[in-house]
Amino acid sequence: MKSIMNMPGLKDVLITKIEEIEGKYALYIEMPKIPHTCPSCHSITSKVHDYRIQKISHLKWFERLTVLYYKRRRYSCSCGKRFSEKSSFIDRYQRFSKEWNQAIQILGVKSPTFKSVAEKMGTSISTVIRRFDKVAEKQLTSGVTLPKIIAIDEYKGDTNAGKFQLVIANAETHEPIDILPNRRKDTIKQYLQKYGDQVEIVVMDMNQSFKAAVKEALNRPVIIAD
Numbered sequence: 001m002k003s004i005m006n007m008p009g010l011k012d013v014l015i016t017k018i019e020e021i022e023g024k025y026a027l028y029i030e031m032p033k034i035p036h037t038c039p040s041c042h043s044i045t046s047k048v049h050d051y052r053i054q055k056i057s058h059l060k061w062f063e064r065l066t067v068l069y070y071k072r073r074r075y076s077c078s079c080g081k082r083f084s085e086k087s088s089f090i091d092r093y094q095r096f097s098k099e100w101n102q103a104i105q106i107l108g109v110k111s112p113t114f115k116s117v118a119e120k121m122g123t124s125i126s127t128v129i130r131r132f133d134k135v136a137e138k139q140l141t142s143g144v145t146l147p148k149i150i151a152i153d154e155y156k157g158d159t160n161a162g163k164f165q166l167v168i169a170n171a172e173t174h175e176p177i178d179i180l181p182n183r184r185k186d187t188i189k190q191y192l193q194k195y196g197d198q199v200e201i202v203v204m205d206m207n208q209s210f211k212a213a214v215k216e217a218l219n220r221p222v223i224i225a226d
Contacts, residue, residue, distance in 0.1 A: 008059055009089050009099030016071075024122075025061050030071040031087055038077035049076035056090055057123065058097045065122040068097065101131060108132035144178055146195050147171075151203040151226070152210060154183045171203045185209040192217035 007013075010029070017028040035046045056068040073085045089097050096104075100121070107117045107128075114128045121128070151171040154164045166180040166188060180187055192199065192214065201222045204210050214221055 007061070009097055010058075011088060013089060021067070024065045024067055026067050026069060027058070027061075028069045028071070031073065031085055033073065036075050036083070036085060038075075038079060038081050039083055040081035041077060041079040043077055043079065045075055045077045047076050049074045049082050054090075056095060056097055057100050057121075059099050059103060060121075104128060104131045105135045109135060144195050146177065146192075146197075146199050148198055149201040149203070150177070150196075150199055152188070152214075153204065153226070154207075171201070183207075183209065185213045188213035189217045 012032065013029050014032060015027055015029050019026050019028075033046070033048070035044050037043070038045055052072050052074065054070040054072050056070055058066040058068050060066060070087070070090070072087070074082055075085060076082045084092075089099070091098060094101075104117060104121055104123070104127075107120065108114065108131055111117045111120075114125050114132065117128045118125045146168070147170050149171040151169045151174075152166060153169075154166050156163060157165040162182040162184075164183045166183045167176055168178045168180070168191075169176045178191075180191055188210065189212075196218055199218055199221060201224060202214050202218070203224045203226050204214070205226050211223065214223060
């Protein structure tokens with residue numbers, strides 16, 4: 001069987017065989033043979049050097065995990081350069097299709113746990129976390145701008161930096177702004193020196209470390225005891 005099927009992420013891909021292996025769908029695919037431009041000398045070539053089979057995880061199909069066996073074509077040029085053909089469904093050096101990566105990033109954000117995503121997509125929790133980190137990294141800002149009135153307080157967390165972390169919030173709206181990894185004086189002082197130019201009022205308890213850090217970092221702030 002040779003056919004072109006309209007499947008998500010596999011546009012214009014030629015499916016040569018479909019079979020079921022251990023409860024998964026295995027799709028044997030290849031790209032149509034077309035002339036390619038040599039990345040070295042920029043000549044056009046259609047000469048095939050060899051084929052290599054690449055195993056790729058893909059989206060579920062009819063609620064079953066799908067594995068692609070991609071017969072990747074390598075071309076050769078008269079200049080001596082050998083290179084792989086272009087494919088729209090997978091990036092270089094990847095074992096997962098573009099659609100799979102996109103789906104797991106969305107699930108990583110919307111699902112309650114990384115474990116549930118890993119079970120659904122048939123992968124490891126560490127793989128899910130790596131994809132989540134890529135999404136989070138794009139959303140993180142390089143810094144914050146603190147308002148004129150802030151509130152700071154400690155809370156018991158669980159990080160490698162210590163048992164207690166420090167939350168910084170907008171004292172007027174009560175919305176959290178940032179979380180510091182610990183409650184140490186130097187950590188608070190350095191943070192306020194970096195982002196606290198606009199801060200005039202600080203609401204906090206009378207913890208001596210807090211008080212010293214605020215006074216040393218800011219220009220004579222008004223301290224309101226909480």
